[in-house]
Amino acid sequence: MQADGSIATSLGDYSVNLGTFSAAAMDRAGHLATGLPLASFAGKSALAREVDVLVHRLARHGLVEYRLSSPRDEQDLVVIEPQVAGYWPQCAKLGNGDTVVLSRFAYLRRRGNEMVLESPRAGALFRIGDPAIAATLAALSRPQKISKLRRHAASFNLDLLALLLDSQILLKLDAKSGEGLRLNEGDGNLVLWDFHDFLFHTRSTEGRHANPLGGTFAYADAVPPLPAVRPPWPGKKIDLRKFSTSEPISPFAKLLRERHSIRDFDDEHPITLAELAQFLDATARVLSEWSGANFDGGPEVTYSTRPYPAAGSAYELELYLAVSNCEGLARGLYHYDAGGHALVAIGASAQQLHALSTAAEFAMDAPGPPQVLITIAARFGRISWKYSSIAYSLILKDVGTLIQTFYLATTDMGLGGCAIGTINIDLFAKMTELEFHVESPVGQFALGRGKKPLAAS
Numbered sequence: 001m002q003a004d005g006s007i008a009t010s011l012g013d014y015s016v017n018l019g020t021f022s023a024a025a026m027d028r029a030g031h032l033a034t035g036l037p038l039a040s041f042a043g044k045s046a047l048a049r050e051v052d053v054l055v056h057r058l059a060r061h062g063l064v065e066y067r068l069s070s071p072r073d074e075q076d077l078v079v080i081e082p083q084v085a086g087y088w089p090q091c092a093k094l095g096n097g098d099t100v101v102l103s104r105f106a107y108l109r110r111r112g113n114e115m116v117l118e119s120p121r122a123g124a125l126f127r128i129g130d131p132a133i134a135a136t137l138a139a140l141s142r143p144q145k146i147s148k149l150r151r152h153a154a155s156f157n158l159d160l161l162a163l164l165l166d167s168q169i170l171l172k173l174d175a176k177s178g179e180g181l182r183l184n185e186g187d188g189n190l191v192l193w194d195f196h197d198f199l200f201h202t203r204s205t206e207g208r209h210a211n212p213l214g215g216t217f218a219y220a221d222a223v224p225p226l227p228a229v230r231p232p233w234p235g236k237k238i239d240l241r242k243f244s245t246s247e248p249i250s251p252f253a254k255l256l257r258e259r260h261s262i263r264d265f266d267d268e269h270p271i272t273l274a275e276l277a278q279f280l281d282a283t284a285r286v287l288s289e290w291s292g293a294n295f296d297g298g299p300e301v302t303y304s305t306r307p308y309p310a311a312g313s314a315y316e317l318e319l320y321l322a323v324s325n326c327e328g329l330a331r332g333l334y335h336y337d338a339g340g341h342a343l344v345a346i347g348a349s350a351q352q353l354h355a356l357s358t359a360a361e362f363a364m365d366a367p368g369p370p371q372v373l374i375t376i377a378a379r380f381g382r383i384s385w386k387y388s389s390i391a392y393s394l395i396l397k398d399v400g401t402l403i404q405t406f407y408l409a410t411t412d413m414g415l416g417g418c419a420i421g422t423i424n425i426d427l428f429a430k431m432t433e434l435e436f437h438v439e440s441p442v443g444q445f446a447l448g449r450g451k452k453p454l455a456a457s
Ligand SMILES: Cc1cc2nc3c(=O)[nH]c(=O)nc-3n(C[C@H](O)[C@H](O)[C@H](O)COP(=O)(O)O)c2cc1C
Pocket: 259, 260, 261, 262, 263, 363, 364, 365, 403, 418, 419, 420, 421, 422
């Protein structure tokens, strides 16, 4: 609490100013360290409203945990840890006549010396405080009627079940959907996801979890770094150096040698629309289309041919261009229609575009935003319709082939570019209104005209 009446919160070297509040609100806020009942600031009084604003601001930064305690002995039943920005606990409607079942994406695991219940669909994780809850969860692997569960479960708490339902860790079954709902969980696009693939997507990107991410050097104190080059095997050595020349022997070998990442762009001479069109034509344009059945009696599937290789010829990758500085093209977000070789504008807000390119600038430790930031999104169903267990890994391999194609094209055209390893899938979902389990980012590439290195003096 600052002398000027404002409240700031700090966590390590991260601090947020939360605004100015009355002395009474500051006093009430002091209780947040140990716990403040939601009901205590749910009313209409000026004080309640002030505290509500403060707690919502904290929640937007993911700085609030929510405790559900036993009405009998005040022991923690669960503690809810938000995983997405702005999570707020809600009790979904649930009554005695309802039947619920665990989502097939929910999982219980040990974290440190705690048990946590998580799901890639959920906006929060649930720290389990009472082992009896784990037993109830196990029972929920089969559909259970609330009235029956109430009679038989060792620990029954309707609020907890309603919170889990709101987080899509539990599903409500209706008489009509029956088993069908268990497969698609009320959303046909979820049928196409294997459990591990969905978890991998949400945990290896930003936006849907609150764990440390990126170059954190988490094990630097525990283990020495591995060497850059693997020590050779002790076996008989066949020296290849006598077959190689020091200079590349073909234009392609020269292109490979010249390729390097460029993170600093010349904003006085930005990439032009004609260059962007040529780049997309060379790397990603649909060259031809064809169709055929994969197996006897199978449906007709349409296919395309493009300049880079792709697993199963699925070509599930889509390009979204956040344009900050391109001569002849207005700032904004565009989808590349690879079939029509055209850019189609998407109405994203200036604030969202700024957040997307600032994150890229930060990831590259660059002095400014990329002129064009290409977000590579995957239409998951295009590949998981065919492949089990390996679908997501194939998608990431396809991203690798496309990124190398981008690198070589930028080098060939005298442009600059850099791959980016992090991406916020929640931000992209908000910008495009595409759900993160339908079409979502799996890679990024910064593109532009590289700044010429200063001539040596
Ligand atoms: C999958 C992938 C992710 C990368 N992510 C980043 C990144 O987030 N930030 C960055 O500055 N460079 C990133 N890079 C670029 C690498 O740092 C770069 O390729 C590497 O240091 C070798 O340098 P060179 O590309 O100039 O040869 C990435 C490269 C790849 C292939």
